[in-house]
Amino acid sequence: MKTRSFVTGLVVCFLVFVAIGGVIRTLNAGHHRPEGAAERWLAAVSDTTRKGVRDDAVKRAEKIGPVSVAAPLIPAETHDKGAFPDLEVGKATVNGTTARVPYQLHQRDVDEPKVGVIVLDKAGNDWHVTSLDARQPAEHVPSEGGAPPSSAPVGLWVVAIVGGLLVTIGASALVEWTTRSARNSLATA
Amino acid sequence: MAQPRGNGSKATSKSVKKAPAKAASVKKAATPTAKRSATSPAKPRKTVATAVATGVPLEFEPTIAAVSEPELPRDEGYLRLLLLLLISAAFFEGYDSSILALLLPNIQSTFHVSEAVLGLTRIPIELGLFVAFFVTRLSDRVGRRPLLLWSVVGYTLFTALTAVSWNIWSFAFFQFGSRIFLGAEYAVGVTMIVEEFPAARRGRALGTLLTFAALGTIVVGVLLGAGLQDGPLEWRAFYLIGLLPLLALSFYRRRLRETRRFLEEKAKRDAGQSVEKVPFLEPWKPMYRRNLVLVGLIHMLRSIPLFGSTAWWAFYAERERGFSSGEVAVYIIAAYGIGCVGYYVCGRSMERWGRRPTAMVYFAGGIFFSIVLFQVSDKVVSFFGLMLAVFFGLGMGPVMSSFATELFPTEIRGQAAAWIRNWFEIAGYVFGPALVGILGDHSTGAIGNIGDTVTLLMVLQIPTLWLVWRYMPETKGMELEDIAEREVAVVTT
Numbered sequence: 001m002k003t004r005s006f007v008t009g010l011v012v013c014f015l016v017f018v019a020i021g022g023v024i025r026t027l028n029a030g031h032h033r034p035e036g037a038a039e040r041w042l043a044a045v046s047d048t049t050r051k052g053v054r055d056d057a058v059k060r061a062e063k064i065g066p067v068s069v070a071a072p073l074i075p076a077e078t079h080d081k082g083a084f085p086d087l088e089v090g091k092a093t094v095n096g097t098t099a100r101v102p103y104q105l106h107q108r109d110v111d112e113p114k115v116g117v118i119v120l121d122k123a124g125n126d127w128h129v130t131s132l133d134a135r136q137p138a139e140h141v142p143s144e145g146g147a148p149p150s151s152a153p154v155g156l157w158v159v160a161i162v163g164g165l166l167v168t169i170g171a172s173a174l175v176e177w178t179t180r181s182a183r184n185s186l187a188t189a
Numbered sequence: 190m191a192q193p194r195g196n197g198s199k200a201t202s203k204s205v206k207k208a209p210a211k212a213a214s215v216k217k218a219a220t221p222t223a224k225r226s227a228t229s230p231a232k233p234r235k236t237v238a239t240a241v242a243t244g245v246p247l248e249f250e251p252t253i254a255a256v257s258e259p260e261l262p263r264d265e266g267y268l269r270l271l272l273l274l275l276i277s278a279a280f281f282e283g284y285d286s287s288i289l290a291l292l293l294p295n296i297q298s299t300f301h302v303s304e305a306v307l308g309l310t311r312i313p314i315e316l317g318l319f320v321a322f323f324v325t326r327l328s329d330r331v332g333r334r335p336l337l338l339w340s341v342v343g344y345t346l347f348t349a350l351t352a353v354s355w356n357i358w359s360f361a362f363f364q365f366g367s368r369i370f371l372g373a374e375y376a377v378g379v380t381m382i383v384e385e386f387p388a389a390r391r392g393r394a395l396g397t398l399l400t401f402a403a404l405g406t407i408v409v410g411v412l413l414g415a416g417l418q419d420g421p422l423e424w425r426a427f428y429l430i431g432l433l434p435l436l437a438l439s440f441y442r443r444r445l446r447e448t449r450r451f452l453e454e455k456a457k458r459d460a461g462q463s464v465e466k467v468p469f470l471e472p473w474k475p476m477y478r479r480n481l482v483l484v485g486l487i488h489m490l491r492s493i494p495l496f497g498s499t500a501w502w503a504f505y506a507e508r509e510r511g512f513s514s515g516e517v518a519v520y521i522i523a524a525y526g527i528g529c530v531g532y533y534v535c536g537r538s539m540e541r542w543g544r545r546p547t548a549m550v551y552f553a554g555g556i557f558f559s560i561v562l563f564q565v566s567d568k569v570v571s572f573f574g575l576m577l578a579v580f581f582g583l584g585m586g587p588v589m590s591s592f593a594t595e596l597f598p599t600e601i602r603g604q605a606a607a608w609i610r611n612w613f614e615i616a617g618y619v620f621g622p623a624l625v626g627i628l629g630d631h632s633t634g635a636i637g638n639i640g641d642t643v644t645l646l647m648v649l650q651i652p653t654l655w656l657v658w659r660y661m662p663e664t665k666g667m668e669l670e671d672i673a674e675r676e677v678a679v680v681t682t
Contacts, residue, residue: 028630148640
């Protein structure tokens with residue numbers, strides 16, 4: 001293979017990656033899920049008891065919702081570690097500009113999980129935590145059998161299968177082309 | 190959860206078996222010159238030195254049959270010491286990669302970043318392995334020993350700096366540096382084994398190295414289960430623990446000697462004898478292009494979902510399935526225990542039933558059980574899903590290594606394997622975790638679900654089944670020379 005052909009190949013690969021990046025950026029645009037905001041808020045609240053990162057954690061949490069709202073969740077003693085060793089959120093129930101996100105978390109050194117609902121309000125594109133609430137019967141996190149916060153729509157699964165077929169066809173074509181081009185090159189050599 | 194390098198011992202067993210025959214012919218040769226002409230010419234020998242040094246991992250260890258025995262054998266004690274010292278390279282290759290994968294939620298928490306940013310930082314980090322490809326090539330010029338020692342120093346330095354990272358980008362930069370030196374250390378370690386061990390024992394020595402790469406992952410799981418991440422230094426302690434044995438090894442490695450084959454080559458250079466070197470683009474020549482693209486595509490399509498899934502499983506288990514850190518650790522330890530069996534069974538299957546059927550079964554099993562793993566919520570099913578996903582998904586290393594090596598003639602085998610590894614498969618290291626992080630971001634991702642994103646990416650592996658079935662030649666029971674002749678015939682007729 002000549003260096004020029006190699007460089008051309010590299011440029012084509014680079015352009016393909018740029019195009020894929022552009023598609024992904026377009027697909028990601030406009031998504032602002034209350035579940036993600038609730039999860040980040042809980043993670044930030046958990047960090048407010050960690051040594052060395054407290055101030056920053058408070059800032060992060062306050063951007064999404066008041067830390068004072070989380071007071072019932074924070075255990076009495078955390079030994080300067082995160083307040084919640086693990087946390088999980090479930091699918092939100094959205095009603096107009098209000099969302100209810102079920103959560104389950106373990107407080108530091110407490111065996112029994114803490115469960116409840118985080119209530120968020122939408123302002124512009126962003127969701128903000130306003131209060132905590134008790135769960136209603138249908139509100140569960142995935143590990144309790146509840147729905148995941150988000151999932152791929154059926155259409156996307158179809159697109160993925162079609163995409164897989166296209167990749168198969170493209171890969172086959174590439175292998176066939178390399179075989180032909182090799183034969184041509186050897187024939188003319 | 191990092192992927193240990195594939196098992197080269199089975200894939201190269203044929204090469205190992207061939208070596209004594211070559212050694213026998215060497216003994217018949219009266220002089221070193223005659224010996225070379227009777228076994229392998231100067232060009233392939235240089236290729237061996239270059240190829241193995243250019244970042245070819247265990248999975249692609251390519252050139253055992255091509256390396257003829259040097260004049261002075263190493264004593265048993267030195268070989269044992271050499272293996273013991275080089276094991277650290279493989280161990281920390283598994284250990285270091287696993288820290289990043291298994292402690293992702295902790296690292297995310299410390300640096301307060303989204304899943305998308307976490308995914309993006311994996312790009313520069315994993316590109317370190319790509320750079321290692323070029324760094325390792327220096328070992329042909331400066332020698333194996335100095336490059337190995339400097340790579341230990343470099344890896345130690347960047348690992349220490351990783352422990353004191355102040356934000357996600359400093360973390361990414363230090364991990365990038367660490368990957369460069371770790372990749373170089375690993376590749377030079379493999380080179381030294383290949384160049385120093387007698388042919389009949391190289392496969393076993395390399396197999397031992399591979400086992401320790403898996404052990405590195407298991408040790409991270411054990412430390413995770415012991416709660417090291419809950420200590421005052423949190424995840425940073427994992428990097429600092431990695432320093433202690435390395436500092437000791439830096440001292441003991443002074444007992445390492447330069448390999449005899451490198452000294453032989455250096456003497457030839459000093460004497461003004463030209464040593465032919467395989468050009469960088471040699472594997473792209475018409476004769477080999479088809480197989481390079483075919484095997485490269487199979488590696489790339491496998492690696493993107495594979496590394497996306499291994500990098501994010503711990504995060505997925507904790508945040509989307511409600512696993513505790515302790516449960517994740519137990520699952521990892523058990524899964525990697527079974528995963529080692531997957532390597533063994535794969536090696537035996539490809540010898541008994543052939544490369545193609547083994548690859549088909551392993552690809553199908555890997556896809557199926559990965560989808561089960563990332564779709565079910567039941568923890569018992571998840572446990573078996575993880576074990577079998579590792580068994581099939583990672584355990585197919587031997588058959589992948591046979592594809593990457595057996596289809597190419599000896600004089601370009603190493604270069605071809607390096608291309609497949611460092612250009613095609615690296616796409617998986619770089620883009621797999623990034624795609625999952627960006628698309629699966631719980632707040633802004635188009636899919637917003639790590640489990641579904643990984644499952645969708647698994648679709649990419651389905652074309653590999655077709656490519657193997659339609660195009661991949663069977664090489665079971667064939668000598669390497671016969672395979673090379675047949676492959677040339679495929680292209681020319």
